Amino acid sequence: MAEPRLSLRGVSKRFYGRSGEVLALEDVRLDVRQGEFLILVGPSGCGKSTILNIVAGLERADAGEVLENGKPVSGPGRDRSVVFQDGALFPWLTAQKNVEFGLKQMGVGRRERAERARSYLRLVHLSRFADSYLHELSGGMRQRVALARALALEPQVLLMDEPFGALDSQTKQGLYGVIQEIWTKTGQTIVFVTHDVREAVCLGDRVVVLSSRPGRVKAEYPITLARPRHVEGVDVARKAQQIAHALRDDLAREQQEEYDLDWQPAESGVLRSADSVMGDYI
Amino acid sequence: MLIGFAVSLVIGIPLGLVLARVRWLDETLGSLVLGLQTLPSICWLPLALLWFGLNDGAIIFVVVIGALLAITVSVRDGVKNVPPVYLRAARTMGASPLAIYTEVLLPASLPSMITGAKLGWSFAWRSLMAGELLFVSVGLGHQMMMGRELADMSQVIAVMIVIVGLGLITDYLIFGSLEQRVRERWGLNA
Numbered sequence A: 001m002a003e004p005r006l007s008l009r010g011v012s013k014r015f016y017g018r019s020g021e022v023l024a025l026e027d028v029r030l031d032v033r034q035g036e037f038l039i040l041v042g043p044s045g046c047g048k049s050t051i052l053n054i055v056a057g058l059e060r061a062d063a064g065e066v067l068e069n070g071k072p073v074s075g076p077g078r079d080r081s082v083v084f085q086d087g088a089l090f091p092w093l094t095a096q097k098n099v100e101f102g103l104k105q106m107g108v109g110r111r112e113r114a115e116r117a118r119s120y121l122r123l124v125h126l127s128r129f130a131d132s133y134l135h136e137l138s139g140g141m142r143q144r145v146a147l148a149r150a151l152a153l154e155p156q157v158l159l160m161d162e163p164f165g166a167l168d169s170q171t172k173q174g175l176y177g178v179i180q181e182i183w184t185k186t187g188q189t190i191v192f193v194t195h196d197v198r199e200a201v202c203l204g205d206r207v208v209v210l211s212s213r214p215g216r217v218k219a220e221y222p223i224t225l226a227r228p229r230h231v232e233g234v235d236v237a238r239k240a241q242q243i244a245h246a247l248r249d250d251l252a253r254e255q256q257e258e259y260d261l262d263w264q265p266a267e268s269g270v271l272r273s274a275d276s277v278m279g280d281y282i
Numbered sequence B: 001m002l003i004g005f006a007v008s009l010v011i012g013i014p015l016g017l018v019l020a021r022v023r024w025l026d027e028t029l030g031s032l033v034l035g036l037q038t039l040p041s042i043c044w045l046p047l048a049l050l051w052f053g054l055n056d057g058a059i060i061f062v063v064v065i066g067a068l069l070a071i072t073v074s075v076r077d078g079v080k081n082v083p084p085v086y087l088r089a090a091r092t093m094g095a096s097p098l099a100i101y102t103e104v105l106l107p108a109s110l111p112s113m114i115t116g117a118k119l120g121w122s123f124a125w126r127s128l129m130a131g132e133l134l135f136v137s138v139g140l141g142h143q144m145m146m147g148r149e150l151a152d153m154s155q156v157i158a159v160m161i162v163i164v165g166l167g168l169i170t171d172y173l174i175f176g177s178l179e180q181r182v183r184e185r186w187g188l189n190a
């Protein structure tokens, strides 16, 4: 069998914060195949961003290691580009120049840089706003610039941290199409973080569910539905429902811990769905 | 005056950049700069006179000290307040350490740099006037002392008005418009 593109081997990470010590990740084992579209889902604070940062080489694991094509990851590299949770675009540059930034670091010439940046902005439907500064763009537009910026580097591995978290469903649907198309075309390996299970099922080859505190791989679901998929599709909805059941227990426990209340998840309409059947996801 | 200010900018900005990024330097040199800032720069005049003699060199030195410290401190604080996520993003895009300085830290902290320059300018201006009042060089301050000696109140007041005028002009025309432009671009004018 071919070498996995990415391999997390017993990755652990501990933070020392104001609220004491947090074991963010414990013994995370995960292989990502070349060309796979992998989704990480899990409750807020379970360490999704931390995993992505470690794979990106921005943070070090306390124990264990990350291998890329069998070689340990020791720092950030252009082969792995990141779409950050809040965009992390540069406000002193126009949309176009933001997309050009990475290309410039690569030493791509001015002409080609502009050309490539333009084509990626077109891909995310922002050609008209190429010369706008960031504060002139809406949140959704900014996030699309961030996507274009990561894509422009044409990386082997694309790491995306809830890139569509703040977008309206209309825009999201368009981008689901765009991203599936890009992925099919380029064969990039994508690790995509979300807490929206439906989004996960719509996009992924495989959905990995993490548990929280400590963050661990709790379950995996291969998604074999035919592509292109549509978020509103019945097949997507059904699969998402199955996975949501699994997440539910964890979420309830976490909320109880966090708010420290005598809170009964079973009484809460928010978490119950009309057709919940115990064990239907097995 | 302009020379002194330019020198302060040229030394102060890189110094502030470095201080913000190199921990051990900041803990040593940085605290020294902060400490020295509490000393009114005209207090350096006697020392400058000893080193440079009674000429423009001494006054330039005082101007530099006055502006330099203010600029360094502002730049350092500005760089320290650059959101770390910008640096992370730049690193994932393969920016070299040099590029991180010139293309991320520098533009990201430009707003506070302009504030620093403005502050530096006013310090420089003050030091210059003080120096001239003490007869180190010939200029507006000197004119004012001449007025005093001739008991010519109108000359003294006229010079004071000129000083205020010049201060306002540089503040509005140069720093004001610069600051406005940068704030607009950075989207800080909510």
Ligand SMILES: Nc1ncnc2c1ncn2[C@@H]1O[C@H](COP(=O)(O)OP(=O)(O)OP(=O)(O)O)[C@@H](O)[C@H]1O
Binding pocket: A015, A016, A017, A022, A024, A042, A043, A044, A045, A046, A047, A048, A049, A050, A051, A085, A195
């Ligand atoms: N720099 C840090 N210092 C201290 N604790 C941290 C730090 N970064 C993360 N943590 C802690 O590690 C845990 C995991 O954080 P992480 O950001 O990876 O969560 P997440 O799954 O991405 O959450 P979300 O879905 O809300 O983005 C959290 O409990 C958080 O409090």
Ligand SMILES: [Mg+2]
Binding pocket: A048, A049, A050, A085, A161
């Ligand atoms: Mg996160």
